[in-house]
Amino acid sequence: EIVLTQSPGTLSLSPGERATLSCRASQSVSSSYLAWYQQKPGQAPRLLIYGASSRATGIPDRFSGSGSGTDFTLTISRLEPEDFAVYYCQQYGSSPTFGQGTKVEIK
Amino acid sequence: EVQLVESGGGLVKPGGSLRLSCAASGFTFSSYSMNWVRQAPGKGLEWVSSISSSSSYIYYADSVKGRFTISRDNAKNSLYLQMNSLRAEDTAVYYCARQPPLRAIVGYFDLWGRGTLVTVSS
Numbered sequence: 001e002i003v004l005t006q007s008p009g010t011l012s013l014s015p016g017e018r019a020t021l022s023c024r025a026s027q028s029v030s031s032s033y034l035a036w037y038q039q040k041p042g043q044a045p046r047l048l049i050y051g052a053s054s055r056a057t058g059i060p061d062r063f064s065g066s067g068s069g070t071d072f073t074l075t076i077s078r079l080e081p082e083d084f085a086v087y088y089c090q091q092y093g094s095s096p097t098f099g100q101g102t103k104v105e106i107k
Numbered sequence: 108e109v110q111l112v113e114s115g116g117g118l119v120k121p122g123g124s125l126r127l128s129c130a131a132s133g134f135t136f137s138s139y140s141m142n143w144v145r146q147a148p149g150k151g152l153e154w155v156s157s158i159s160s161s162s163s164y165i166y167y168a169d170s171v172k173g174r175f176t177i178s179r180d181n182a183k184n185s186l187y188l189q190m191n192s193l194r195a196e197d198t199a200v201y202y203c204a205r206q207p208p209l210r211a212i213v214g215y216f217d218l219w220g221r222g223t224l225v226t227v228s229s
Contacts, residue, residue, distance in 0.1 A: 031211075033211060033214075033215075035215035035216075037152075037216075043221075044202055044219035044220060044221055044222055045152065045202075045216075045219055046219070047215060047216060047217045050207075050215045050217075056217060057217075088151065088152055090152070090215060090216075092209075092211055092213055092214050092215050093211045093212065093213070093214075094211070094212045094213065095154075095166075095168070095212075095213070096154045096213050096214075097154070098151055098152040098153065098154070099151070100151050101151050
């Protein structure tokens with residue numbers, strides 16, 4: 001099983017700032033099968049990024065994904081008030097697993 | 108409207124059974140693989156099970172293998188999860204999730220329902 005470790009656990013930032021979230025895999029993720037989701041309290045997760053860097057339909061371009069192999073990054077270029085949430089990475093391909101999440105909170 | 112709506116959750120005793128349903132609308136259900144993903148209270152996400160569009164391929168997480176059974180009825184646009192021998196650690200919100208076509212056994216999830224809560228407690 002591929003274990004995904006997200007860091008930091010919590011990111012305290014102000015609106016307008018840049019957020020950089022990390023997701024590290026215990027072994028190489030094949031074909032960049034890495035996705036990112038956003039989840040707000042009481043809501044289902046929402047797909048942001050798939051294939052490590054492709055934005056899902058309707059996702060603003062302030063969200064971007066990068067990386068390959070074992071190291072992946074989600075960047076939010078300028079935080080909007082609605083971006084404060086928990087973010088999860090997920091690897092897929094065979095037996096999918098999720099990271100433990102990074103909470104982006106208002107500073 | 109494109110949506111997934113889960114139902115069937117509730118309180119059940121350890122060792123008991125429950126059947127979850129997911130009703131799909133607004134898209135061609137029979138063209139997509141479907142999944143169940145769960146989230147224990149205050150915890151992260153855990154993939155549970157996947158079923159291909161024609162039910163030819165079915166996969167389970169080790170944590171539920173032998174206890175849970177996924178199925179679908181394309182004529183009714185519905186997905187199911189039969190859960191037997193339930194344990195306290197199965198307590199979670201269970202989400203139904205759609206998987207876009209992909210050359211992967213299990214992919215990512217582009218559409219999620221709002222979830223249904225299953226509580227296993229005596």
